[in-house]
Amino acid sequence: MTVAADERVASVGPARRLLIRPELGAVVGLVVVFVFFAVQSPVFRSPDGIANWLDPAATLGIMAVAVALLMIGGEFDLSAGVLTGTSGLILVTLATRYGFNVWAAMLAGLVVALAVGYANGLIVTRTRLPSFIVTLGTFLMLQGVNLGVTKAITGTVQVSGLRRAPGFEGASAVLAGTIQIGGTSFRVAILWWVLATALATWVLMRSRAGNWIFAVGGNEQAARAVGVPAARTKIALFMTTAFAAWLVGSILALRYTSVQANIGIGQEFIYIIAAVIGGCLLTGGYGSAIGAAIGAVIFGMADKGIVFLGWDADWFKFFLGAMLLLATLANRLVRRYAEEVKH
Amino acid sequence: MILETRGIGKTFGSVLALREVSMGVEAGRVTCVLGDNGAGKSTLIKILAGVHQHDAGTLLVDGEEVRLTSPRDALDRGIATVYQDLAMIPLMSVWRNFFLGSEPRKGLAFDVAGARKVAREELRAMGIDIRDVDQPVGTLSGGERQSVAIARAVHFGARVLILDEPTSALGVKQAGVVLRYIARARDRGLGVVFITHNPHHAYPVGDRFLLLNRGASVGEYGKADITPQELTALMAGGAELEELAHELQRE
Amino acid sequence: MRRTPIVLALLGALALTGCSSSGGQSAQSPPAASAPAAGGAGFAVITHGAPGDSFWDVVKNGAEAAGEQYGVTVTYQGDGDPAKQSQLIDQAVSQKVDGIVVSMANPDALKEAIGKAVAAKIPVVTINSGADSSKAFGAITHVGQSEDVAGRGAGEQLKAAGVTKLLCVIHEAGNVGLDQRCKGAEETLGGTVERLQADVSNLADVTSKVTAKLQSDQQVNGVLALNPAVAVAARDAIRDAGSQAKLATFDLSADVVTAIQDGEILFAVDQQQYLQGYLPITFLNLYKGNLNTVGGGLPVNTGPGFVTKDNAAQVARLAEAGTR
Numbered sequence: 001m002t003v004a005a006d007e008r009v010a011s012v013g014p015a016r017r018l019l020i021r022p023e024l025g026a027v028v029g030l031v032v033v034f035v036f037f038a039v040q041s042p043v044f045r046s047p048d049g050i051a052n053w054l055d056p057a058a059t060l061g062i063m064a065v066a067v068a069l070l071m072i073g074g075e076f077d078l079s080a081g082v083l084t085g086t087s088g089l090i091l092v093t094l095a096t097r098y099g100f101n102v103w104a105a106m107l108a109g110l111v112v113a114l115a116v117g118y119a120n121g122l123i124v125t126r127t128r129l130p131s132f133i134v135t136l137g138t139f140l141m142l143q144g145v146n147l148g149v150t151k152a153i154t155g156t157v158q159v160s161g162l163r164r165a166p167g168f169e170g171a172s173a174v175l176a177g178t179i180q181i182g183g184t185s186f187r188v189a190i191l192w193w194v195l196a197t198a199l200a201t202w203v204l205m206r207s208r209a210g211n212w213i214f215a216v217g218g219n220e221q222a223a224r225a226v227g228v229p230a231a232r233t234k235i236a237l238f239m240t241t242a243f244a245a246w247l248v249g250s251i252l253a254l255r256y257t258s259v260q261a262n263i264g265i266g267q268e269f270i271y272i273i274a275a276v277i278g279g280c281l282l283t284g285g286y287g288s289a290i291g292a293a294i295g296a297v298i299f300g301m302a303d304k305g306i307v308f309l310g311w312d313a314d315w316f317k318f319f320l321g322a323m324l325l326l327a328t329l330a331n332r333l334v335r336r337y338a339e340e341v342k343h
Numbered sequence: 344m345i346l347e348t349r350g351i352g353k354t355f356g357s358v359l360a361l362r363e364v365s366m367g368v369e370a371g372r373v374t375c376v377l378g379d380n381g382a383g384k385s386t387l388i389k390i391l392a393g394v395h396q397h398d399a400g401t402l403l404v405d406g407e408e409v410r411l412t413s414p415r416d417a418l419d420r421g422i423a424t425v426y427q428d429l430a431m432i433p434l435m436s437v438w439r440n441f442f443l444g445s446e447p448r449k450g451l452a453f454d455v456a457g458a459r460k461v462a463r464e465e466l467r468a469m470g471i472d473i474r475d476v477d478q479p480v481g482t483l484s485g486g487e488r489q490s491v492a493i494a495r496a497v498h499f500g501a502r503v504l505i506l507d508e509p510t511s512a513l514g515v516k517q518a519g520v521v522l523r524y525i526a527r528a529r530d531r532g533l534g535v536v537f538i539t540h541n542p543h544h545a546y547p548v549g550d551r552f553l554l555l556n557r558g559a560s561v562g563e564y565g566k567a568d569i570t571p572q573e574l575t576a577l578m579a580g581g582a583e584l585e586e587l588a589h590e591l592q593r594e
Numbered sequence: 595m596r597r598t599p600i601v602l603a604l605l606g607a608l609a610l611t612g613c614s615s616s617g618g619q620s621a622q623s624p625p626a627a628s629a630p631a632a633g634g635a636g637f638a639v640i641t642h643g644a645p646g647d648s649f650w651d652v653v654k655n656g657a658e659a660a661g662e663q664y665g666v667t668v669t670y671q672g673d674g675d676p677a678k679q680s681q682l683i684d685q686a687v688s689q690k691v692d693g694i695v696v697s698m699a700n701p702d703a704l705k706e707a708i709g710k711a712v713a714a715k716i717p718v719v720t721i722n723s724g725a726d727s728s729k730a731f732g733a734i735t736h737v738g739q740s741e742d743v744a745g746r747g748a749g750e751q752l753k754a755a756g757v758t759k760l761l762c763v764i765h766e767a768g769n770v771g772l773d774q775r776c777k778g779a780e781e782t783l784g785g786t787v788e789r790l791q792a793d794v795s796n797l798a799d800v801t802s803k804v805t806a807k808l809q810s811d812q813q814v815n816g817v818l819a820l821n822p823a824v825a826v827a828a829r830d831a832i833r834d835a836g837s838q839a840k841l842a843t844f845d846l847s848a849d850v851v852t853a854i855q856d857g858e859i860l861f862a863v864d865q866q867q868y869l870q871g872y873l874p875i876t877f878l879n880l881y882k883g884n885l886n887t888v889g890g891g892l893p894v895n896t897g898p899g900f901v902t903k904d905n906a907a908q909v910a911r912l913a914e915a916g917t918r
Contacts, residue, residue, distance in 0.1 A: 048688035157767040160702045208446040208453045215443050218432035225430040226444035227415040256703035262767045285434040310669050
């Protein structure tokens with residue numbers, strides 16, 4: 001910054017300036033939750049334990065980051081969770097029942113997922129119906145399709161046997177394998193998650209598309225008026241959540257070599273919660289991909305930490321909810337404190 | 344004339360929003376479009392800005408007849424519009440808003456550093472003193488937001504600047520500030536179309552005045568041909584005001 | 595700034611509650627997470643039953659009772675999602691427990707996690723479902739009920755009661771064992787068996803689904819539930835539909851036993867799931883202390899037992915205590 005500082009801008013301490021960013025408030029929540037569990041459970045903070053809770057953080061995180069992008073763009077996608085199931089089911093069914101090579105089956109799943117994303121985007125932008133409703137419809141339709149088609153083809157409600165399909169070894173290594181770091185196995189999904197977060201952050205902060213995403217979420221009419229291709233941006237965002245759903249669905253299918261027809265249902269709100277913990281506004285126009293990734297980590301830590309502490313399983317959901325509320329509250333308090341210096 | 348309309352008209356369903364309106368704007372001049380609420384001013388702007396297409400009459404850019412298909416089309420021809428609600432995204436920073444829709448590239452990326460620098464410089468060149476280009480536009484005052492919008496339009500090579508009621512929501516001092524920027528833009532060679540319902544704002548800065556009433560033109564005057572009082576009277580509908588004054592008098 | 599102390603105080607309070615949380619466990623408050631505390635071993639029971647499921651609660655009671663009996667720590671976790679269940683097993687391995695008890699509704703999905711446990715020299719006992727894969731995965735034994743046998747038994751009894759068209763309610767998608775029960779019943783019934791998919795976590799929905807089925811198909815004269823909660827929901831459905839269909843179920847609960855006494859349910863096939871919690875802890879404890887294995891490579895059968903109007907009264911008292 002070579003321009004002389006304006007005397008009206010009070011010198012803002014570096015710590016406060018850092019905390020103003022949408023995601024770094026979530027970091028405070030992250031530290032609080034981590035300390036809470038780490039202090040009480042040595043396994044939680046051991047490398048093995050860390051590998052344990054980073055894994056659900058990763059599969060949740062890939063989705064949370066994509067959903068955060070869409071939420072910044074002002075829309076919701078409730079069908080993302082079910083779509084992970086659809087992609088996985090296509091992969092396993094084609095590879096085990098129709099002799100497809102695993103990679104080809106994955107490609108087929110990708111095509112279908114992107115088509116669903118495109119359809120979601122098209123309907124939302126053309127009809128101007130709230131995306132909440134449109135994707136709710138898609139969610140229900142996919143739920144039915146997942147169950148109905150699986151039953152029609154296999155007679156039961158799950159498909160399995162992926163291990164025997166051609167191309168399994170390679171695909172499994174790339175998406176479902178593990179990496180050894182100092183004697184502990186970490187899931188490859190963690191790498192994919194980091195990659196997804198980095199890519200999403202770059203797009204948001206350093207690309208033209210990112211500017212458009214913020215604009216379209218902040219004030220769509222104004223964005224259109226200055227020539228931002230709002231419809232194209234939104235459709236692209238829906239296709240992004242669809243892509244993420246395909247990635248996660250494939251990772252899970254390859255890892256567990258089988259897919260149940262009802263997986264992913266119920267997860268859609270968790271993605272939104274992770275994004276909100278990370279600083280995304282429900283009304284759009286503001287948020288961060290890193291924040292959503294942090295939200296996913298908080299979730300993963302709380303989810304697994306409760307088990308490590310040996311808390312009664314019946315109280316699990318209660319403690320999970322309490323943890324989440326506290327983390328979001330801590331996030332809010334920090335932001336408000338940090339913003340006292342700005343208007 | 345950079346931008347001109349001849350007998351332009353627009354119908355929405357069964358409503359005749361605009362009929363037989365002819366006006367024009369030249370480089371380095373300000374044309375004021377005046378009229379009370381409901382006179383058809385916003386319909387006229389939307390046609391000039393490419394948001395709507397006219398149903399009757401002709402629209403000419405640089406003397407050639409055109410049909411503007413979209414706001415982007417109008418922008419590409421150098422017609423920049425600053426709306427009442429400003430087409431600014433409150434949550435985004437000043438520099439992001441400045442370059443929205445026309446982001447400079449650096450390879451595949453958005454040239455963020457360059458954008459910040461240019462935004463700061465351009466605002467300064469217009470004499471606009473924004474403290475920090477990183478602050479969200481929502482934290483700026485109404486007058487500051489207008490000035491950023493004007494600076495944006497000027498920077499992107501607008502040849503015609505259409506301002507939709509820029510001073511309507513502002514206090515006296517702020518309005519004065521905006522009028523000054525309008526003059527600046529005019530002095531830089533742009534043609535300005537200044538829409539307002541306040542003749543006291545329009546008169547000091549305008550060169551030509553178009554009056555609209557109920558979707559039709561009541562008259563088009565040069566500055567030399569009309570006084571501020573006459574302008575006000577025409578706007579309100581002179582005869583109506585006299586009647587009103589009579590009614591309001593004490594018995 | 596003034597608000598942060600409040601937040602910290604809240605967190606401190608939560609931390610304290612965490613330390614002294616009770617539930618059914620043996621009271622070690624330093625985390626059951628690490629190696630066994632003085633004197634006792636630590637075993638993890640990880641099932642596919644959702645928390646609060648009346649069937650699995652009895653399993654949990656059995657496991658915890660065995661824990662108290664032998665002075666060992668028993669933790670119980672349940673999740674219907676095989677992915678989550680797999681992660682829970684991974685966690686138990688990280689915690690270096692002395693033994694893992696696992697129910698395999700979806701054996702394929704758990705193969706890797708169980709393999710890791712076995713590789714880490716942690717003995718595994720499978721229960722309830724997945725008997726066919728138990729040995730292949732390296733478990734030391736399987737404790738449960740052979741679902742085909744039980745299914746066939748149920749089919750015979752239903753045939754004797756005059757059922758010709760049977761509705762078999764499958765309440766857990768993807769559970770191979772449930773499918774085996776229906777199949778077994780189909781083999782011996784001599785009539786038609788139709789499967790109806792429902793979700794055990796939404797019982798009101800189960801009732802309406804069964805009602806709808808009974809109303810639309812008058813030929814159905816028998817309903818076979820595979821879970822006690824579902825049986826109660828089905829009983830309501832039969833009443834709502836005004837149907838004369840006969841109802842039988844797998845597995846017991848206090849409500850089911852009362853219903854049998856009242857004549858609303860014909861019989862219940864009891865797999866004595868209390869034993870599926872109690873026995874594995876016994877076996878694992880013996881393995882730890884004495885390297886004993888039970889079963890000689892074959893599963894240990896806990897059923898089928900049949901509870902009918904004749905023996906319902908005695909069983910009723912036990913069901914109320916949560917042990918049958």
